[in-house]
Structure formats: C-alpha cells, structure tokens
Amino acid sequence: MTAVPADDLTARAHEASARIVADILSLVHHETGSDDLPGLAAGLDHLRELTVSRLGPPDREERHPGGEYGDTLTLTYTGTGPGHVALIGHYDTVWPTGTLAGWEPPAPDADGREKLGGPGIFDMKTGLIQGVWALALARESGAPLPTVTFLFNGDEEIGSLSSRPLIEELARRVDATLVLEPSAHGAVKTSRKGSGIFRITVTGVEAHAGLAPQDGASAITALSEFVVAAAKVAAPERGTTINTGLVQGGSATNVVAGRATASVDIRVTSRAEQDRVDRELDAVRVSDPRVRVEIDHAWNRPPMTLDAASAPLLALAREVAREQGRDELPDTAVGGASDANFVAALGRPVLCGMGAVGDGAHARTEFVYPDTVPAQTALVAGMLRRLADPLPGTPA
Structure with a gap:
C-alpha cells in the first residue's frame, strides 16, 4: 500500500471544522423519524445535496425505493487506486417529527467543554457528514484514493428491513466497509450483539x-x-x-x-x-x-465479532491514528446492533463506530462534542488514503 504522511489531514480537518459542523446541524434540522416517509424523503434529498456540494456529482447513483420504509441511496465516486471502500450510515432516527421544536440545547460540561444536541445528532447524522468530508479532505491531499461507495439507508432503526440485501450485496463487492455509527467514547466498535x-x-x-x-x-x-x-x-x-x-x-x-x-x-x-x-x-x-x-x-x-477478516482493518485504523498523533485507538464490544452485523456475518472486513464522539443515543440528552469532529473526520480520511490499495489478505 502507498505510504502517505497523514498529519496534513488533521490540519485540513481543523481548518474545515466550522463548515463540517454547519453541515451536521443542517442535516439535524431535517427531521427523519423512521416512520415519517415524507420527512425521510426530504432528509435524504438534503443529505444528497450536501454530499454533491462537497464532492461533486457521483460517477454512479442509485436510489432504491424502500416501500413502507425510507429509501436507500448509493453514491459511488471512482478513485485513482484499485481499492474499493464502502462508507455506510443511516439517516433515519428514533425521534418522531416535531421533536426538534422542544429539544433543549445541552449545557456544557463542568469544565466548559461545548456540546451540540439535537435529534439524531449522535446516532448518527454527525457520522454521515464526517464521512462525506473525509473523502473531500482526502481528495484535497492529492493522494491516491480508492473508489468510495456511500450507502445511506432510512430504515436501520427499525431493522434495515428493506436495505439489508443492498448492504450485503455492497459488502461482497468492496474490499472494506467502514460504518459511520457513533463511537463508544472514541473507541471503534469491533463486537456487537x-x-x-x-x-x-x-x-x-x-x-x-x-x-x-x-x-x-x-x-x-x-x-x-x-x-x-x-x-x-x-x-x-x-x-x-x-x-x-x-x-x-x-x-x-x-x-x-x-x-x-x-x-x-x-x-x-x-x-x-x-x-x-x-x-x-x-x-x-x-x-x-x-x-x-x-x-x-x-x-x-447476527452477532458481530472481531474475526480474521476485520482484524487487519483494526490494525490499519490504529496505525493511522498513531500517525495523526493519537496516543491510542481503543476498540470495544457493545450491546447494540448495527448494519455492521450484516457485513461481519458475511466474513467481510468491517469496522463500526467510525463516527461521532458524544453520548446519549436514543435519549433526549443526545449530544456530540464538536471539538472531536476534526479528529474523527481525519481518521476516516486517513483510512481512505491507506485503502487506495486493498488490504493484504482481503477475502475475495
């Protein structure tokens, strides 16, 4: 794989931080409860607009009707290297339409650390925007990049009933999948129930x-x-x-x-x-x-565990994190399930929890720390640069 200095990505992410946060808040202000089909459609349209505004028109685009659930959108951007990476995330939330109007802004931490709140900001609209900006920043660096396919689904919170076949089909085609679900206090998620x-x-x-x-x-x-x-x-x-x-x-x-x-x-x-x-x-x-x-x-x-297919992806993420100045990148097991479970069950390389740092999923205390947005975005960008070539030993 091509070795590229990674420090510039963190600097680029910090320079873009205000714009990244603005995009996050813009998406949060489009309410997308899992049972609100008009809201889901409008939210997906807005997410697509944000993606195209940062990355340009995709080389391939498909919108898969969800029927009684939210649609699934795939956007593919052709890279300059032989690798192919999927960035997966859901835009539906557990919050019914109208929740935003009564949402109380979170107070800062006791030490004054800023928090941003809103329905779905942690789970998982911040991760979606960070993924889009990760590719944008990696492109700006001029390094070789893999082909990247974004998959945005609108039914994850109710089981991914219509999107599961699309997720599984994509996972079989790509070399690696990064799921943009929120982190566990900065740790990536390698095991899920x-x-x-x-x-x-x-x-x-x-x-x-x-x-x-x-x-x-x-x-x-x-x-x-x-x-x-x-x-x-x-x-x-x-x-x-x-x-x-x-x-x-x-x-x-x-x-x-x-x-x-x-x-x-x-x-x-x-x-x-x-x-x-x-x-x-x-x-x-x-x-x-x-x-x-x-x-x-x-x-x-199905249950998700860290297996031989995904262990090299975790090792690569830790290497990128060290290059970007992090002391460590922990991994953890969590009780919640995600679309990463489907990918892991196929024996394909996957990491989950590549998104927001914050807390309060599915609670009115849901928040993210905006000061972590640059580092999380740079981490995904660094992964993309290193995945311009497939991981050695990636299952065919």
Missing part, C-alpha cells in the same frame, strides 16, 4: 368474567406466565438479555381475555446462545392447556 424482536401471540378462550369465569382461559394470565419464564432464559453472564417491552391484550375488563400479545427484545453474543434461546423459549409451557402460545422467532441481526 446479535438481536431479535420476537412476537408472542397467545390465544385463549373468552368468557364472562362474572357469570362463567371457569369457562374462560385467560390469554393475559398465560402471557404473564410466559413473560416470567422468558426472563429466566436470559443469561447476563453470557451477554444474553431478554426484555419484554410491549404487551397488549384483552377486550374489556369483564371479559376473560381471548387474545394477548407481547414484543420481546433479545440480545445475544453468539450463535450458540441464539440457538439456546430458541430452544428454551419453544419449551416454555403455560398452566392452562386450553391456551395456545405462538412465537415468531424474528432474529434481525
């Missing part, structure tokens, strides 16, 4: 709660038994968590409930745990044999 959202449907027998309760078989009572049993399947010491987050059921207070449902969030660190959870939940029995329990085993993302 697999996740599933199971739907539990319980069918009982309705009856009058006063006149003939014995004729009924309560779906709510049975579901309560199931929820308690499911909680015992969790194994926190192995990283397996089970949370019943939504419960609905019944038709009236004087009717023995004939139907009840629950949505259960499950996180695991390995395929073995995934198989164990499946078996043990299927084995749960409720006390009333007249009740039927159905389980939709909806595993969404």
Whole structure:
C-alpha cells in the first residue's frame, strides 16, 4: 500500500471544522423519524445535496425505493487506486417529527467543554457528514484514493428491513466497509450483539368474567406466565438479555381475555446462545392447556465479532491514528446492533463506530462534542488514503 504522511489531514480537518459542523446541524434540522416517509424523503434529498456540494456529482447513483420504509441511496465516486471502500450510515432516527421544536440545547460540561444536541445528532447524522468530508479532505491531499461507495439507508432503526440485501450485496463487492455509527467514547466498535424482536401471540378462550369465569382461559394470565419464564432464559453472564417491552391484550375488563400479545427484545453474543434461546423459549409451557402460545422467532441481526477478516482493518485504523498523533485507538464490544452485523456475518472486513464522539443515543440528552469532529473526520480520511490499495489478505 502507498505510504502517505497523514498529519496534513488533521490540519485540513481543523481548518474545515466550522463548515463540517454547519453541515451536521443542517442535516439535524431535517427531521427523519423512521416512520415519517415524507420527512425521510426530504432528509435524504438534503443529505444528497450536501454530499454533491462537497464532492461533486457521483460517477454512479442509485436510489432504491424502500416501500413502507425510507429509501436507500448509493453514491459511488471512482478513485485513482484499485481499492474499493464502502462508507455506510443511516439517516433515519428514533425521534418522531416535531421533536426538534422542544429539544433543549445541552449545557456544557463542568469544565466548559461545548456540546451540540439535537435529534439524531449522535446516532448518527454527525457520522454521515464526517464521512462525506473525509473523502473531500482526502481528495484535497492529492493522494491516491480508492473508489468510495456511500450507502445511506432510512430504515436501520427499525431493522434495515428493506436495505439489508443492498448492504450485503455492497459488502461482497468492496474490499472494506467502514460504518459511520457513533463511537463508544472514541473507541471503534469491533463486537456487537446479535438481536431479535420476537412476537408472542397467545390465544385463549373468552368468557364472562362474572357469570362463567371457569369457562374462560385467560390469554393475559398465560402471557404473564410466559413473560416470567422468558426472563429466566436470559443469561447476563453470557451477554444474553431478554426484555419484554410491549404487551397488549384483552377486550374489556369483564371479559376473560381471548387474545394477548407481547414484543420481546433479545440480545445475544453468539450463535450458540441464539440457538439456546430458541430452544428454551419453544419449551416454555403455560398452566392452562386450553391456551395456545405462538412465537415468531424474528432474529434481525447476527452477532458481530472481531474475526480474521476485520482484524487487519483494526490494525490499519490504529496505525493511522498513531500517525495523526493519537496516543491510542481503543476498540470495544457493545450491546447494540448495527448494519455492521450484516457485513461481519458475511466474513467481510468491517469496522463500526467510525463516527461521532458524544453520548446519549436514543435519549433526549443526545449530544456530540464538536471539538472531536476534526479528529474523527481525519481518521476516516486517513483510512481512505491507506485503502487506495486493498488490504493484504482481503477475502475475495
């Protein structure tokens, strides 16, 4: 691979810092809740405009309709080297339209360190803009660069239901994938839990709660038994968590409930745990044999671990960080899942958490530290310069 001094990237990123932050805030002010199709469409249009304003028109562009979810946009910029890198990030957020109006600006840290807040600023609109500027700054340096394909999807927060095939197809074609999700306090994310959202449907027998309760078989009572049993399947010491987050059921207070449902969030660190959870939940029995329990085993993302394909990418990121004056670039395992899980499951090189430094994902305390924007942008830019040639040993 071509060795290029990297210090200039950090200087360039600091010079551009005000413009990068302005682009971040501009994108944050386009609300893009996962269930707001008009908002998602407008937000994606704006993201494309920002990208083209910094990089020019792409060499290839495809907008893939998401149907009932946000569209996925791919923009490819041809490089001067043989490498090909994917920069992936989602523009949808967990925040409903209208949240911005009531958002309270975050107070500075006790030492006066500035914070910037807003719906989606940490997860993950800052990372999107940093990725765009990373390519812009790397181009300005005049170094050889890989072909870069941006993939912006609008359904990650609800499982990447329409974009997953596009992510997987892209990951198979490129030499490396950098996912622009927020960092873990500056650490890149090399391991993530697999996740599933199971739907539990319980069918009982309705009856009058006063006149003939014995004729009924309560779906709510049975579901309560199931929820308690499911909680015992969790194994926190192995990283397996089970949370019943939504419960609905019944038709009236004087009717023995004939139907009840629950949505259960499950996180695991390995395929073995995934198989164990499946078996043990299927084995749960409720006390009333007249009740039927159905389980939709909806595993969404497989577990992600640091494997032989991705370890060289982490080593390269640490080398770039040292060249740019960082003492270290830690990596970590986190409980949340991302689109990086899909890439890792294919055995392709991937690093996640290449985006913002801040905290408060999915909370009204969500914020980023603007003083970290130059360093994070320079890190991705430095990675792009070093990936002008494919990593040695990259899977074909």
